Amino acid sequence: MNTHMAQDTRVTDRLIQYHANRARGGAALIVTEPISMARHQNVSYRARAWNDENLDALKRWADAVESEDCRLLGQIQDPGRGRHNTGLNADAIGASALPDDLSWIVPHALTVAEIHAMIEDFACSAARLQRCGFSGVEISAGHGHLFHQFLSPWSNVRTDEYGGDWEGRTRFLTELIAALRAMCGRGFIVGLKLPGNDYVRGGIGPAEAATIAARLTRSGDVDYACFAQGTHGRELEWHLPDSNGPRAPYLSLFRELRRAIPGVPLIALGRITDPAEADKIIASGEAELVGLGRPILCDAAWPLKAAQGRARDIRYCVSCNICWDTINTHLRPIACVNNPRVARTDEVDWWPSPSAVRRRVVVVGTGVAGMEAAWIAAARGHEVTVFGRSPSVGGKTRLHSLLPGGEALSSIYDYQFAAAGKSGARLELGVSASAADVIALKPDAVVLACGSRMLPPPWLPPEVHDAGLVPDLRSAMSTLLGHTTRQSGTAIIFDMDHTEGTYAAAELLRALFDRVVVVTPRECIAQKTALVTRQGILRRFHEKRIETIALAEPRWSEGFGEGKLEYANVYNGDVGVIPGVVFFAYATPRVPEDMLAAPLRAAGIEVRLVGDCRSPGGLLAATSEGHAAGNSI
Structure with a gap:
């Protein structure tokens, strides 16, 4: 996970503290966020390792973690053509000159010489990390990033030795793994994160993932493997499963894929939040290790508390993905709704100190x-x-x-x-x-x-509001909770809120009413949510046939008494009518x-x-x- 705690490509004390806390909290192995390990990588919030400017700090980082009997691995990754934010990226690179599925940015297709140079950079940087005390590296080849782009037939249409068949599409990684072994030796851990199912038609599904994993691990040079889901497009949501789906949703896929990597330790990951879940995975032999990303952000002492039988003391990850939103949308240091002490020196197993004066x-x-x-x-x-x-x-x-x-x-x-x-x-x-x-x-x-x-919207007559005919959404939901009997007619939400709660309410309404319509004066819904959260909301709305009317506001009229709601386009004033309305509530900006x-x-x-x-x-x-x-x- 990115922390955004490096500054101007420098390793900071806060970055070191964040990882040291998790080592002190009982983690056995930590994979860092992506480190800049090739000369073209100059992202200010990523620590640089392709020269010696961070040498002393890298040593302090490794010592802070390794001294807690925890192995520290640096992550090798490049986004390639991938981009979350708006705007062009003139530095985008990729396997082929094909548009990114999310940003539609078309990258520069790497030449063979550039691929060779990148492999050399990665290997030399890994050796630098080794000299600084790191125990190994993990190659991040999922999530739609550069290595994934080379692996997938959807994004790699090259006709040279790095494209074509599976041998060609896996060549970049095969040569990188060999270079790491040649440079760093057998005692240096090399882990591999691969796509398990990117959910792209013509991309990498479970069968293709098994083929790729078998090819890349058969040399014996990979020390462990794990599988990520989704890619850099509409499918991005699947790499961070949230609470709208089951816990540990990818275990059945892992059972299928591990047959392709006999003898290679497997890390299970993906919304594993409870020690009982993790223990069951290990005890059943479904995986040799369990990966914790968001849960150990939420509670740095998660492993320690689990080992001590103190599961009740864990502050649990709620899979809200606000951490992802913080680092990827707002480009701020990582934060957690259930851990206000992230990266502080006293974060691990924190309990308040007594006050000098009782009040x-x-x-x-x-x-x-x-x-x-x-x-x-x-x-x-x-x-x-x-x-x-x-x-x-x-x-x-x-x-x-x-x-x-x-x-x-x-x-x-x-x-x-x-x-x-x-x-x-x-x-x-x-x-x-x-x-x-x-x-x-x-x-x-x-x-x-x-x-x-919630403030009553300005188009709602005061007497109608005072009579309770159109309530705020919170009040309405408090009344509807527990109802299970379906009702005929249409339910409408006027949406100026744009947070998850409003859309969860819409899903509840869809279980109760024939039709649900969300009307918003903005150009689309869910604008205050993380991209990965918004993707899930939009997918579920379409799957459940929940309708949206954008760039519109209700227009109060006498027709509402007959179950008809008029609305007008915010730009041209064109009027539409929704008939059969039996429920209407507003979700609007709030006042203290x-x-x-x-x-x-x-x-x-x-x-x-x-x-x-x-x-x-x-x-x-x-x-x-x-x-x-x-x-x-």
């Missing part, structure tokens, strides 16, 4: 922001009282967890609830606390985590529920606002701000 603290709100603040403040020794309007903790995250694909989100607030109980926080649930209720407790500090409310702040501050109380109560955002901001508040009191 009386009131937290208003039991969503994930409030619960994060509450358990940490209590664990630090403060006297903590938590007020929550709902009879259960979790807030809007709990609601999302009850919708299709949201179940894994419950682990966030389940952990917080258990930690709050362990730390002695007092929860007053089912209570809408007033300023007087809070002041009566004589708190030294108050954390307001009261959440937010911060009404308690002013009277509490007027009473001289120290007040902190977190999560949506401060500024409506997502899970990442909620847990981060709650974490900071709990530690700062």
